Amino acid sequence: MYRPAFAPLRHHHHPHRWQECWARLLFPLTLWICVSVTIKYGYYGNRRMVLGPGSSRLFEASSIFVKQIEVRDDAKKVVSLYGFSEKPELSLETNWSVSNYVTLGSYNQKGFSLWLNKGSRIKMRWEAQTSSLDQLLVSLIKGEQTLLPTSTSSLDAHTLNEPTNGKEAGYTIEEDDNYHVGIINTNPRSIIMVMNINISSKMYDTSKAKSMCSAIDGSCRLNLLFPNTKFVIVTTPNNGDAGGWYIELTFVARVVTYIAILGFAVIIIYLLLKYLGTCDGESDVEEPPVQAITETNPLMPEKSFRLPYGTGDEDRESGSSSSSEDLYDGKICVICYDEPRNCFFIPCGHCATCYDCAQRIMEGESKLCPICRKLIHKKFQKLPPSPHLSVPIIGHLYLFKKPLHRTLAKISDQYGPILFLRFGSRPVLLVSSPSAAEECFTKNDIVFANRPRLVAGKHLGYNYTTLVWASYGHHWRNLRRIAATEILSTNRLQMFTSIRSHEIQSLIRWLFSNSYDGEYYTLDMKSAFFELTLNIMMRMIAGKRYYGDNIVELEEARKFKEIVTETFQLSGATNIADFVPVLKWFGLNGIEKKLQVLQEKRDSFMQDLILEHRKMRSESSCEQRSKTMIDVLLSLQETEPEYYTDEIIRGMMQVMLSAGTDTSAGTMEWALSLLLNKPEALEKAHAEIDIHIGQSRLFDESDRAKLPYLQGIIQETLRMYPADPLLVPHESSSECMVGGFRVPRGTMLLVNMWGIQNDPKLWKEPTEFKPERFQGLRGERDGFMLMPFGYGRRGCPGEGLAMRVVGLALGTLIQCFEWERAGEEEVDMSEGTGLTMPKAQPLLARCRPRQTMMNLLSQL
Numbered sequence: 001m002y003r004p005a006f007a008p009l010r011h012h013h014h015p016h017r018w019q020e021c022w023a024r025l026l027f028p029l030t031l032w033i034c035v036s037v038t039i040k041y042g043y044y045g046n047r048r049m050v051l052g053p054g055s056s057r058l059f060e061a062s063s064i065f066v067k068q069i070e071v072r073d074d075a076k077k078v079v080s081l082y083g084f085s086e087k088p089e090l091s092l093e094t095n096w097s098v099s100n101y102v103t104l105g106s107y108n109q110k111g112f113s114l115w116l117n118k119g120s121r122i123k124m125r126w127e128a129q130t131s132s133l134d135q136l137l138v139s140l141i142k143g144e145q146t147l148l149p150t151s152t153s154s155l156d157a158h159t160l161n162e163p164t165n166g167k168e169a170g171y172t173i174e175e176d177d178n179y180h181v182g183i184i185n186t187n188p189r190s191i192i193m194v195m196n197i198n199i200s201s202k203m204y205d206t207s208k209a210k211s212m213c214s215a216i217d218g219s220c221r222l223n224l225l226f227p228n229t230k231f232v233i234v235t236t237p238n239n240g241d242a243g244g245w246y247i248e249l250t251f252v253a254r255v256v257t258y259i260a261i262l263g264f265a266v267i268i269i270y271l272l273l274k275y276l277g278t279c280d281g282e283s284d285v286e287e288p289p290v291q292a293i294t295e296t297n298p299l300m301p302e303k304s305f306r307l308p309y310g311t312g313d314e315d316r317e318s319g320s321s322s323s324s325e326d327l328y329d330g331k332i333c334v335i336c337y338d339e340p341r342n343c344f345f346i347p348c349g350h351c352a353t354c355y356d357c358a359q360r361i362m363e364g365e366s367k368l369c370p371i372c373r374k375l376i377h378k379k380f381q382k383l384p385p386s387p388h389l390s391v392p393i394i395g396h397l398y399l400f401k402k403p404l405h406r407t408l409a410k411i412s413d414q415y416g417p418i419l420f421l422r423f424g425s426r427p428v429l430l431v432s433s434p435s436a437a438e439e440c441f442t443k444n445d446i447v448f449a450n451r452p453r454l455v456a457g458k459h460l461g462y463n464y465t466t467l468v469w470a471s472y473g474h475h476w477r478n479l480r481r482i483a484a485t486e487i488l489s490t491n492r493l494q495m496f497t498s499i500r501s502h503e504i505q506s507l508i509r510w511l512f513s514n515s516y517d518g519e520y521y522t523l524d525m526k527s528a529f530f531e532l533t534l535n536i537m538m539r540m541i542a543g544k545r546y547y548g549d550n551i552v553e554l555e556e557a558r559k560f561k562e563i564v565t566e567t568f569q570l571s572g573a574t575n576i577a578d579f580v581p582v583l584k585w586f587g588l589n590g591i592e593k594k595l596q597v598l599q600e601k602r603d604s605f606m607q608d609l610i611l612e613h614r615k616m617r618s619e620s621s622c623e624q625r626s627k628t629m630i631d632v633l634l635s636l637q638e639t640e641p642e643y644y645t646d647e648i649i650r651g652m653m654q655v656m657l658s659a660g661t662d663t664s665a666g667t668m669e670w671a672l673s674l675l676l677n678k679p680e681a682l683e684k685a686h687a688e689i690d691i692h693i694g695q696s697r698l699f700d701e702s703d704r705a706k707l708p709y710l711q712g713i714i715q716e717t718l719r720m721y722p723a724d725p726l727l728v729p730h731e732s733s734s735e736c737m738v739g740g741f742r743v744p745r746g747t748m749l750l751v752n753m754w755g756i757q758n759d760p761k762l763w764k765e766p767t768e769f770k771p772e773r774f775q776g777l778r779g780e781r782d783g784f785m786l787m788p789f790g791y792g793r794r795g796c797p798g799e800g801l802a803m804r805v806v807g808l809a810l811g812t813l814i815q816c817f818e819w820e821r822a823g824e825e826e827v828d829m830s831e832g833t834g835l836t837m838p839k840a841q842p843l844l845a846r847c848r849p850r851q852t853m854m855n856l857l858s859q860l
């Protein structure tokens with residue numbers, strides 16, 4: 001049905017705009033809450049006051065907000081401070097009096113201020129020439145005021161009367177406060193008089209004070225005992241001297257409390273907004289998420305395909321776009337009805353067309369908005385949609401529960417496969433569909449070939465100069481070339497075949513020798529796999545092994561193990577300061593210091609190995625020289641010493657070691673765990689190996705090609721538990737387009753490979769371990785649905801080595817041993833935290849030599 005392009009749009013409740021408003025309100029709201037709480041409960045500031053002699057003034061000063069109170073009394077009259085947890089009683093009384101000759105000018109006043117508690121009494125008596133007595137007024141002014149009132153009829157003034165015999169007056173104080181006692185002369189002439197004042201002052205009982213201090217030297221500090229002190233009393237001595245009682249109190253704030261209040265306010269507001277966000281989520285039921293899923297083929301399609309963003313399965317099958325109702329109200333361009341709307345017009349702000357149609361409108365003659373017919377000045381492309389709201393400072397970090405790949409998959413499921421997030425201050429593009437991943441790694445591969453500058457790369461990546469951390473450019477290309485041609489090339493891998501088979505044999509020997517009488521026994525397979533890969537890598541790098549039997553340099557091995565443990569602990573930890581740099585100011589970048597220390601250790605260890613190799617090379621002839629990775633790099637150094645510095649060599653060694661060990665070891669551990677939970681798959685693998693290899697020789701790397709089921713096991717493991725579930729983060733070096741959206745320069749790219757590889761819309765029963773799903777398929781990256789090693793320029797260069805090592809280890813272990821779970825219950829498959837998706841619980845398994853292999857095993 002035809003619809004005029006400029007017919008009015010039905011307005012929907014728009015969650016994102018609503019959330020944006022909240023996001024903008026959040027900061028002032030938090031500030032307002034904090035300021036109000038502080039003013040109401042925690043603002044004390046400094047106070048200057050006049051107390052007078054024999055005073056006792058009570059303050060409420062909670063030790064939760066106040067750490068310390070300092071009193072300053074410049075006249076050094078020995079003021080004291082007392083701290084209490086309970087309000088003390090006003091049970092004591094002290095009397096003092098002053099008696100003075102006073103000369104009082106015409107229309108002038110004299111007097112003094114003092115603090116009086118309820119129940120105190122003032123008695124005054126003055127004597128002067130009788131004629132002038134009637135024009136003398138006594139005033140008592142309540143409040144902090146210490147100045148002459150403009151007139152004695154001031155509201156706060158209490159005029160004393162009842163003069164007897166001269167004049168005399170008395171007053172009982174009804175409220176604790178500051179009082180000014182004064183006498184005013186309304187005579188046209190000055191007079192001389194005698195004034196007597198007698199005060200009986202109510203005092204607090206300080207005998208139960210928890211802490212006290214006396215300002216003998218003019219000042220003292222009272223520490224408020226946390227958390228009980230709630231009241232403080234300032235007392236002045238009773239010396240009858242009514243002048244010069246200026247005292248200053250300074251309240252030292254307990255900073256932690258204020259920070260806690262701020263944090264609490266942020267949490268409350270976050271929860272509030274999250275709740276509102278949930279409500280929005282509910283409203284999304286009516287308005288479907290930004291993009292309906294487009295890839296539907298349950299298993300690997302024959303060819304990769306890219307579907308228009310926003311259309312559903314039925315659309316593709318029927319060939320039509322969708323019902324026009326949906327299109328019109330939804331997100332499809334009102335001009336072409338084909339592409340998503342992804343740009344908006346200035347000044348009217350309408351978002352109605354795709355970028356191409358907007359371009360055509362702008363190039364045409366009318367340049368009018370198809371909705372409101374206003375003249376368009378500019379068009380802007382939209383950023384990808386953002387889920388929930390982005391909180392100032394932390395952005396979307398608050399959404400993330402571990403494991404991150406699962407949380408991100410849920411968010412993508414709800415809001416669409418191309419999302420724009422903020423991890424603190426970092427813009428992030430989260431991609432979780434094959435077509436979007438393909439767009440990133442083909443059309444935009446160079447744009448996304450940079451790595452974000454995270455703190456780990458600064459310290460462990462030699463200031464972003466190693467193969468993993470370097471940004472795209474000449475230096476990275478060179479390192480990549482060396483890795484691909486000199487270290488991980490098929491030729492070089494072939495050369496090192498014996499190292500790998502020797503290491504796997506030594507593992508088999510060890511397993512065999514531990515089994516008593518061919519019976520099952522339990523062992524820790526996590527460590528076994530990790531040590532196997534570390535030995536293989538270190539032998540390829542430096543010709544040394546540090547785990548197992550026959551270790552020559554024990555101390556060196558100990559140091560190496562220490563470095564390895566720390567490296568994997570630290571590289572798995574998230575450094576929050578990477579995303580919220582402001583935290584560095586508060587010293588919350590502890591990981592950075594640990595990384596520095598670790599890097600120093602790693603550096604000196606690797607440098608010792610280089611020196612050792614350099615020495616060996618100088619002592620041996622060309623033919624005798626070994627061909628470890630260090631040797632290869634040292635020979636490159638000889639030809640180009642300025643470029644191949646020791647630092648570059650150390651960097652390359654460290655990259656190989658950290659990128660190539662726990663990834664492969666983890667994959668082996670997951671694979672064996674999956675097999676233990678599905679014994680029929682293990683049986684099939686046994687059978688396949690028995691048929692193709694038999695019992696007369698050990699499995700070797702070249703056998704992998706003959707064993708499709710074993711390959712299926714590895715592929716299926718990498719599908720369900722990819723070692724880098726979010727790949728390694730990339731960063732865009734310039735602005736680019738993904739899925740029709742604008743992606744700004746400097747955006748971190750996260751491709752949720754786990755999400756894609758476990759998406760029920762793409763894979764049939766994705767949670768089921770089914771190695772057979774790959775049978776008959778080459779298992780390549782067709783359709784960008786399976787990419788555990790990444791793709792494109794920054795894809796993993798170690799894939800060939802990893803597949804050989806994992807295949808060899810699994811194949812040999814299955815060939816030689818029978819395996820079962822350590823207990824009755826299934827192996828716990830929960831994912832732990834860390835970069836390379838480790839198993840939360842290390843795999844314990846039981847094994848025993850296969851009867852048919854006894855002969856061969858005993859000859860090893």
Ligand code: HEM
Pocket residue numbers: 467468469480655656657659660661663664667722723724727728729730788789790791793794795796797798799801802
């Ligand atoms: C099962 C084992 C392995 C898996 C699943 C794996 C996976 C990956 C992934 C997903 C990436 C990032 C791709 C991207 O950025 O898009 C990567 C990068 C890398 N991998 Fe592997 N890897 C494995 C084993 C190895 C091995 C054995 C080595 C070398 C000895 C290795 C060396 C590297 C290096 C150097 C990079 C960085 C490449 C660059 O930034 O240019 N990996 N790997």
